[in-house]
Structure formats: structure tokens, C-alpha cells
Amino acid sequence: MSNPWQNKRVLVTGAGGFIGSHLVEALLNEGAIVRAFIRYTSRGDIGLLNLLPREMLNDVEIIAGDLRDAQAIEQCVNNTEVVFHLGALISIPYSYIHPDEVVQTNILGTLNILQACRAAGTERLICTSTSEVYGTARYVPIDEDHPLQGQSPYSASKIGADKLAESFYRTYNTPVVTVRPFNTFGPRQSARAVIPTIITQALFQDVVHLGNLEAIRDFTFVSDTVCGFLDSAAAPNAEGKTFNLGTGEEITIGTLAHKIFKILGKQERIEIDGERLRPERSEVMRLISDNSLAKHELGWKPQVSFEEGLRRTIQWISAHHELYNIGKYEF
DSSP states (O other), X not given: OOOTTTTOEEEEETTTSHHHHXXXXXXXXXXXXXXXXXXXXXXXXXXXXXXXOHHHHTTOEEEEEOTTOHHHHHHHHTTOSEEEEOOXXXXXXXXXXXXXXXXXXXXXXXXXXXXXXXXXXXXXXXXXXXXXXXXXXXXXXXXTTSOOOOOSHHHHHHHXXXXXXXXXXXXXXXXXEEEEEOEEEOTTOOTTSHHHHHXXXXXXXXXXXXXXXXXXXXXXXXXXXXXXXXXHHHSXXXXXXXXXXXXXXXXXXXXXXXXXXXXXTOOOXXXXXXXXXXXXXXXXXXXXXXXXXXXXXHOOOOOSOHHHHHHHHHHHHHHTGGGSOTTOOOO
8 A cells, every 4th residue: 555645745833833744744654744933032942853863853854933924834835745734823711811922823824724725726725723712522432513602712713713724625625624623631631631641730739739520531542643634635626624523422521640650650639720721611521532434434533542541541641740840720
């Protein structure tokens, strides 16, 4: 079977992020020619790409800029065949404080990507959504036809970006596919996310500080999410469609914490920290994926069990604890 990625010219936005860095690594392993777009900082920070092997990183063309800069995006898209658009401001608490920046980056940035891909004649554009666009489940499991609910400025910005992508497919026949990951976890993830938050505190503190323990989530290991991106880019007749990337298994945050304590062999001590609670009407209480469309049309299904994923993540964080500000609430 031929390799669809061998010598394929690919752009990944948000390449310095958690999923983005894993996607870049997977594409390089498949023989793709990768251009990575990261947000510019005066420190020359390339984010989590720094954790890739140096010999691998030498094969990546890294370009720094801002998604809101249409000219920069146009230049990045030129001479690429497939674009994976993961770049976004993703923190929900940050969106409470700076909704203007989040909306501009996530909506205008996506518009710039769509415009550039349309002009360049890109073969396939993969736009990254989020399960947060569904809000608290009205029915379960959540399929792609579930109503969209903007329960935070972040989720509203992603709904807007999703609808822009849909409009470009319908209006201009832009070959866009939207992937909607549920809660992805794994090595390299920051303590902004709940699993690294629990692990880092449980490893090095007597008490773990958390927010809502009753919220229910559907967690997918990062290698499975990356496979979903690759499958959505290579599958025939996927243009114009949206695919949930989740396991279909749900767990409360409280039960999740219990599992982590048990794996670590630690005594369970949890305290609720009010700073970590979302506003009541903004809290998404239940997310669980119906992934049958991705299974049927992409041939995708999760390969890594939740328990195995937790063990791999704990092992990685234990070996890289110096990258974390233990116990500090990061948003």
C-alpha cells in the first residue's frame, strides 16, 4: 500500500502546541515535507516542537507569525498541498478574561487560512474544532448533528470558525474537513488541562486542588487523535464533513482523579479550589462522543485504552516534571 504522505508538502498551524507537535512528528515519520507555523515571540520560542529529536527538528521549516496576519498566512500556505489548521487560543478561562483576542485569533485566523487555501488551490484543509462547541450534552452520545452551544467565549469563537469553514465549502467548494476532538491527553500536555494537573499535583503534593469533580468527559489519547487528523486528510469524499474524534467512553473528573491516585499508589486527598470552577452557566457538565461517522467514513477508531494512556502520560510527566510549575493554576 502506497504512503500518501511521502514527500507531501504539508503546513501545520499551531505546530508548537500539544496536538500540533505530535502531528508534526507523525508527519515527519511518514515522510512528509513539513512547514510549521507558530506564534511569534521575541524569545524565539518554538513551543513543544523543542521536545522533538534534534535531527527530526532539522527537517522542519519553522515560520513564526500571527494567524491574524493575512499576508503571513498566505505566504505560509503557498506551495503546500495539505494544510492542518490547529492554531488557536484554546484556554476557556483565558477567554473569560480576553474574549476579544480569542475571537480575533480563532475566527479571523481561520478566515485567513480559508482565504489562503482557496487562493492557493489547496488539495485538502483540515480545520480543528472542539467538543466544547456542543456545550453540555442535550442527548448522548453526541453525534455531529447535536446542537452547538456557546457556553464560553472560546466555544463561541470555535463555533464561528466551524461555520466559516462550512460556508467556504458550500460557497467556494473549498476542500475543507472539520475534525472535532473530544478531550485529548498524553505526553507534552500542559497543566492547563485536567489530567496533567492531577498527575503533577499527585506526584509532588499531599493535596490535589481541583474544580468541578462531577463534570463528565470523554478522553482520547493523543496518538489516536493524530491518527484521526491523518485519516481525515487522506480519506476520499470527506470534504465538507465534520468528524467527532472521541472514544465514546465517559468518566467524571472525580473518578479520573481516583484512577490516577490508584496508579500512583498514593493516598487520595482532594480539595475544591474555587478559582478552578467555571461560571455556573458556562460549565459544560457532560461530553461523550458518538464516533460512528469517523469509524465508518475514515476507518478511524481509538487504539490506546484509557488506562494505558494514563500510564504513558504519568511516565512521561514523571520524567519531565521540570517542565511544570507544580500546583500552580495555569489557564
